[in-house]
Amino acid sequence: GAGVSQTPSNKVTEKGKYVELRCDPISGHTALYWYRQSLGQGPEFLIYFQGTGAADDSGLPNDRFFAVRPEGSVSTLKIQRTERGDSAVYLCASSLTTDSPGELFFGEGSRLTVL
């Protein structure tokens, strides 16, 4: 597609529920990133995929967070047993380069609110 697409744009859930957030990167971009941005903060790195594999998942805050990219294109960020502190905008970005972050193209984000 023309840009990075993220769905849903808004998600409201209750504490303890399971949530999936989807990212459709720019066609041909092999690198895909998940970040989250809390109010008044900069984007915080979560995980980086190169193709199908997670090349760096050091930013995932705990084992409730998991992400997949089974065919090297679309990625899903999965959050189990959501907590109020998980409320944030989850940003996905993709990049054409393979050996360094390069220029990241960001989607508009999925705003998650945990009640």
Next chain:
Amino acid sequence: GEDVEQSLFLSVREGDSSVINCTYTDSSSTYLYWYKQEPGAGLQLLTYIFSNMDMKQDQRLTVLLNKKDKHLSLRIADTQTGDSAIYFCAPANQAGTALIFGKGTTLSVSS
């Protein structure tokens, strides 16, 4: 891990120059980036500098890099009201796998 510090707010008058400063801790970044975030919009790349350069000029934007002091700055000449946004400094992490963002500097331009 990488730590990126920026001043949180900057207020200027239209037509003045704006200078946004950033300090970072990890000196291994090959490229250092500036991103812009406007209200209701996604992050967009503004400009970047290669780590072996001291300065890069791109129209109204000038990026200065002092690698010894780990200091990066962004100068916007002839600032316009449309430049009002949050500006993020983003060097790469030590592993070179991701960009690490500061908290951002909110630039407010008054006419």
